[in-house]
Amino acid sequence: MPTPPRHLLAIEGLEPPHIADMLDLAENYALLNRSGKTQRDLLKGRTLINLFFEDSTRTRTSFELAGKRLGADVINMAVSTSSVNKGETLLDTASTLNAMQCDLLVIRHAQSGAPALLSQKVEAAVINAGDGTHEHPTQALLDALTIRRHKGHLDNLVIAICGDVLHSRVARSNIHLLLTMGARVRIVGPPTLIPAEAARLGVEIFHTMREGLAGADVVMMLRLQKERMAGGLVPSSREFFRFFGLDAEKLAYAKSDAIVMHPGPMNRGVEIDSAIADDPVRSVIGEQVEMGVACRMAVLDLLARNLRRNTRI
Amino acid sequence: MADFAHLPYKRQQMAALLITNARLMDAGAGLDILGSLLIKSGRIAAHGPSLTAPELTPTLDAQGAILAPGLIDMRASLGEPGFEHRETIASAARAAAAGGITTLCALPDTEPALDDPALLQFLIRRGEATGSLTILPYGAATIDCAGKDMAEFGLLREAGAIAFTDGRRAIASARAMRLALSYARGFGCFIVQHPEDPSLAAGGAATEGELATRLGLPGIPAAAESILVARDIALARLTGGHVHFAHVSTGAALDLIRGAKAEGLHVTCDTAPPYFDLNETAIGDYRTYAKLSPPLRADADRLAVVAALADGTIDAIASDHQPRDADDKRLPFAQAEAGGAGLATLLGITLARVHGGDLTMLQALALLTSNPAKLLNLETGTLAPGAPADLVLFDPERGWKVEAGKLPGKAQNSPFDGRALEGRVIATFKAGRRVFG
Numbered sequence: 001m002p003t004p005p006r007h008l009l010a011i012e013g014l015e016p017p018h019i020a021d022m023l024d025l026a027e028n029y030a031l032l033n034r035s036g037k038t039q040r041d042l043l044k045g046r047t048l049i050n051l052f053f054e055d056s057t058r059t060r061t062s063f064e065l066a067g068k069r070l071g072a073d074v075i076n077m078a079v080s081t082s083s084v085n086k087g088e089t090l091l092d093t094a095s096t097l098n099a100m101q102c103d104l105l106v107i108r109h110a111q112s113g114a115p116a117l118l119s120q121k122v123e124a125a126v127i128n129a130g131d132g133t134h135e136h137p138t139q140a141l142l143d144a145l146t147i148r149r150h151k152g153h154l155d156n157l158v159i160a161i162c163g164d165v166l167h168s169r170v171a172r173s174n175i176h177l178l179l180t181m182g183a184r185v186r187i188v189g190p191p192t193l194i195p196a197e198a199a200r201l202g203v204e205i206f207h208t209m210r211e212g213l214a215g216a217d218v219v220m221m222l223r224l225q226k227e228r229m230a231g232g233l234v235p236s237s238r239e240f241f242r243f244f245g246l247d248a249e250k251l252a253y254a255k256s257d258a259i260v261m262h263p264g265p266m267n268r269g270v271e272i273d274s275a276i277a278d279d280p281v282r283s284v285i286g287e288q289v290e291m292g293v294a295c296r297m298a299v300l301d302l303l304a305r306n307l308r309r310n311t312r313i
Numbered sequence: 314m315a316d317f318a319h320l321p322y323k324r325q326q327m328a329a330l331l332i333t334n335a336r337l338m339d340a341g342a343g344l345d346i347l348g349s350l351l352i353k354s355g356r357i358a359a360h361g362p363s364l365t366a367p368e369l370t371p372t373l374d375a376q377g378a379i380l381a382p383g384l385i386d387m388r389a390s391l392g393e394p395g396f397e398h399r400e401t402i403a404s405a406a407r408a409a410a411a412g413g414i415t416t417l418c419a420l421p422d423t424e425p426a427l428d429d430p431a432l433l434q435f436l437i438r439r440g441e442a443t444g445s446l447t448i449l450p451y452g453a454a455t456i457d458c459a460g461k462d463m464a465e466f467g468l469l470r471e472a473g474a475i476a477f478t479d480g481r482r483a484i485a486s487a488r489a490m491r492l493a494l495s496y497a498r499g500f501g502c503f504i505v506q507h508p509e510d511p512s513l514a515a516g517g518a519a520t521e522g523e524l525a526t527r528l529g530l531p532g533i534p535a536a537a538e539s540i541l542v543a544r545d546i547a548l549a550r551l552t553g554g555h556v557h558f559a560h561v562s563t564g565a566a567l568d569l570i571r572g573a574k575a576e577g578l579h580v581t582c583d584t585a586p587p588y589f590d591l592n593e594t595a596i597g598d599y600r601t602y603a604k605l606s607p608p609l610r611a612d613a614d615r616l617a618v619v620a621a622l623a624d625g626t627i628d629a630i631a632s633d634h635q636p637r638d639a640d641d642k643r644l645p646f647a648q649a650e651a652g653g654a655g656l657a658t659l660l661g662i663t664l665a666r667v668h669g670g671d672l673t674m675l676q677a678l679a680l681l682t683s684n685p686a687k688l689l690n691l692e693t694g695t696l697a698p699g700a701p702a703d704l705v706l707f708d709p710e711r712g713w714k715v716e717a718g719k720l721p722g723k724a725q726n727s728p729f730d731g732r733a734l735e736g737r738v739i740a741t742f743k744a745g746r747r748v749f750g
Binding site: 207233235236238242 | 462466467488
């Protein structure tokens with residue numbers, strides 16, 4: 001088995017055993033979390049810094065909780081309070097973090113590739129918590145874990161990822177992960193929201209929900225940001241909802257036991273109907289959040305085993 | 314509705330009619346035989362060289378005239394909504410019936426523009442109310458046909474939009490055109506472009522060249538057409554979308570389209586009668602009735618259009634009917650409105666190219682019936698049994714003269730005023746009902 005990576009920057013390039021290991025460990029953490037037990041000694045003395053250059057509540061909180069449940073010292077650095085606003089470059093920030101002897105660095109940035117750049121300069125293990133329109137690896141892991149818990153496996157499942165694929169790092173990470181694990185991935189949306197040459201990633205492309213959802217085991221909705229309308233890629237939210245918003249009529253094209261997912265935050269009435277989002281049988285959106293903490297605990301645990309700096313403060 | 318007053322045959326022919334002794338021509342099927350055609354319940358029941366019908370079936374002896382599918386005019390402006398002083402739907406329907414047109418695609422750059430599903434449904438219903446003309450409206454490609462924000466193609470398509478265009482206005486922004494082509498592809502629709510670069514056309518009144526120079530008129534270079542055609546072909550290649558160029562009028566643009574088709578791109582086009590029947594000399598003496606958009610071209614371009622009709626580069630001939638009233642036209646040339654009335658002359662001018670030996674009769678009819686039907690995915694444009702009995706019966710030899718002021722319908726601004734033509738409509742049938750002749 002190849003050496004596990006030192007950072008988690010992207011799903012693309014990970015081997016199936018790495019992904020399976022992370023999911024297995026995350027599954028254990030999910031059970032542990034539900035049992036109410038903790039493992040607060042695992043990352044004792046380790047420093048986890050949440051470096052968020054973009055607003056985020058749920059991902060930052062999820063990492064914070066994961067770090068704390070494993071006993072790490074967790075510090076949140078939001079862009080508004082950091083010296084980045086005073087003109088400090090990303091690499092200046094890296095040397096500052098090195099001086100602080102940070103062990104685990106969770107970064108979210110609006111620019112694709114920013115975590116990779118930072119990873120070349122910091123001693124810490126870097127975890128990409130979303131970079132531009134590139135990847136959001138822990139989201140793909142938590143989605144895969146949620147699917148696996150419901151369907152028992154990932155291989156040969158038909159998974160439809162719907163909506164604004166063009167701007168979605170969640171979609172990219174999910175495409176890579178699910179294809180690596182043997183699932184059949186479809187992307188569904190208007191041509192203006194499908195990235196160029198997407199078929200070369202290995203997905204099937206559909207422009208109608210009827211075709212794209214036919215026979216799907218999993219329907220994964222993406223958030224459509226309001227600025228996409230202003231950018232002219234979609235004429236209006238009412239048109240988007242009519243043709244690509246998930247409602248009962250469109251969900252009926254999928255398998256009768258298909259589950260519905262959404263990475264949040266949702267635009268109700270734009271990409272998803274409230275009745276579907278809140279459906280206790282079909283929607284697993286709440287469980288995704290729960291699995292997010294478990295997956296992040298697993299990622300922190302695994303990366304901490306390989307830290308270059310093995311001394312603990 | 315009072316609009317029915319002009320339709321004396323409204324209640325007739327609903328049951329059955331046998332048209333005998335006709336030259337049956339269905340270009341899509343390559344059919345050209347002498348025979349009869351039976352209409353039943355508004356549809357074509359059968360046709361053949363020796364067809365008999367049950368006793369007491371009303372019969373019409375065509376006396377050897379050509380019976381073809383009703384013409385499908387894929388580009389016309391109606392006065393409604395917003396310009397009822399120029400043309401109403403009722404008057405356009407009269408002119409269309411007299412011209413053998415049974416289906417007409419209406420441009421959306423009206424006032425207000427057809428960028429709202431309710432407006433499209435309104436126009437379709439107004440067409441149905443004429444009893445003689447199916448109106449298939451285009452949806453606006455951009456809000457208010459202003460070239461900026463994409464319209465709701467999906468909702469407009471559901472409301473009956475046949476395709477999307479900004480009508481007489483070019484979609485100038487390459488980004489807007491790219492998004493429109495791409496987004497329309499998801500709904501299986503195409504975008505119709507007025508191929509004229511607006512920045513080169515601004516302020517122009519005639520094709521740039523010797524004649525415009527002598528007349529002292531501001532010119533529009535012929536290249537304004539090929540520049541936009543070249544750009545949009547590149548965008549069709551990029552997006553996989555389908556672009557249709559309207560009223561193509563220059564050899565350079567047709568060469569580009571010919572090449573794009575050979576490459577397998579989803580590119581189609583139409584032209585209008587003025588561009589293969591007239592050249593720029595028609596505007597001599599500042600004849601504003603011959604002021605069109607795009608402007609009439611040099612004769613070499615006219616000949617290139619004729620050649621492209623014959624070799625299949627051009628998919629359809631559309632009337633490009635643009636109703637204008639006297640106030641629009643009785644102005645100094647550069648200030649007069651562009652546009653010509655074209656419904657009543659669509660068939661006659663096309664037949665002139667048959668009489669001139671440039672096109673066969675079947676080629677001409679394909680350009681007016683089966684080709685646009687295929688492009689627009691219609692069930693008409695054919696004589697196949699089961700198809701709606703939308704038919705035109707015409708005598709290809711009967712002579713007449715185009716006289717502005719005496720044309721059917723309200724709009725009289727024909728660029729062909731004074732033109733002697735051979736080929737006249739004897740009767741037009743809509744869903745089996747005789748609506749003209």
